[in-house]
Amino acid sequence: MSTAESRLAFEDFQVGRVFEFGGRQVDRDEVLAFAAAYDPQPFHLDEEAANASVLGGLSASGWHTCAMTMRMMCDGYLLNSTSQGSPGLDNIRWLKPVRPGDTLNVRMSILEARPSKNRPQIGLVRSQWEVRNQHGDTVLTMEGWGMFGRREAAAGAEVPPAAG
Amino acid sequence: MSTAESRLAFEDFQVGRVFEFGGRQVDRDEVLAFAAAYDPQPFHLDEEAANASVLGGLSASGWHTCAMTMRMMCDGYLLNSTSQGSPGLDNIRWLKPVRPGDTLNVRMSILEARPSKNRPQIGLVRSQWEVRNQHGDTVLTMEGWGMFGRREAAAGAEVPPAAG
Numbered sequence: 001m002s003t004a005e006s007r008l009a010f011e012d013f014q015v016g017r018v019f020e021f022g023g024r025q026v027d028r029d030e031v032l033a034f035a036a037a038y039d040p041q042p043f044h045l046d047e048e049a050a051n052a053s054v055l056g057g058l059s060a061s062g063w064h065t066c067a068m069t070m071r072m073m074c075d076g077y078l079l080n081s082t083s084q085g086s087p088g089l090d091n092i093r094w095l096k097p098v099r100p101g102d103t104l105n106v107r108m109s110i111l112e113a114r115p116s117k118n119r120p121q122i123g124l125v126r127s128q129w130e131v132r133n134q135h136g137d138t139v140l141t142m143e144g145w146g147m148f149g150r151r152e153a154a155a156g157a158e159v160p161p162a163a164g
Numbered sequence: 165m166s167t168a169e170s171r172l173a174f175e176d177f178q179v180g181r182v183f184e185f186g187g188r189q190v191d192r193d194e195v196l197a198f199a200a201a202y203d204p205q206p207f208h209l210d211e212e213a214a215n216a217s218v219l220g221g222l223s224a225s226g227w228h229t230c231a232m233t234m235r236m237m238c239d240g241y242l243l244n245s246t247s248q249g250s251p252g253l254d255n256i257r258w259l260k261p262v263r264p265g266d267t268l269n270v271r272m273s274i275l276e277a278r279p280s281k282n283r284p285q286i287g288l289v290r291s292q293w294e295v296r297n298q299h300g301d302t303v304l305t306m307e308g309w310g311m312f313g314r315r316e317a318a319a320g321a322e323v324p325p326a327a328g
Contacts, residue, residue: 037235038232038235040243041243041249054248054249066230067201070227071201071202071204074203078205084217085217086258087258090255094251
């Protein structure tokens, strides 16, 4: 168990800070299972159809790539943070096919950070994520806001609130 | 097998047209399995942690909701279309928790449609998707471009190209 003090809090996500994590290998059986469950388009399910498609071979569903990225984010920082979830994401771009056997890594850059006006105990952090394969090709980019508990607000809870 | 003529092509996605489909029930075991694989934050995995969180109870990972929506899109129109994939999505907003036992439906509205300049055999379609639960609450919205084969371009393939 990480203590409250050791977990990443709002204050740790300074604008310009970069986090790198990942190393997930893309498993062929998992690519096929995810596609069968959630995205059964022929080019994600069938080698021949995939070879004939614009993707030029079997590739993971874009949603599977997002899900694998989420898992890398969880293991890379979220599970050791004061995260309280995300209201949404923007600018998801699937730039290159993700192939079975690829190894994916994530580079996260902090774009904006500000305390919440309505909920002083949390802060809002806008990040950009770039997912790259073992060749250095960027396969996915996305941006989004996350909500994180504030270390300073927790400490400040014992201070009487200012008038007004 | 659907014939080329019966499949939805670029020309069928007229601006303003609305498609409704779905009816997917959210399965509790699947919610837990998806979270364990891709989004193991305590509030997606554990009833007590979920009750104590801002989500107020166990809910599907936002990525799981997207994946279930993708499956409804596949069954609702994509698998019976000339779809050639999507370059990306924008404005994903997870507006309300999705609970085990919920039934989800999708309303898709066509926002823009134009032939590709570089690839005359395809057209680009921008859509908005709204996902609602059985209470009529909107739980997810997103927008994005899709690429679809053009029926007219296929027919026009036998006509000599215009000079210039």
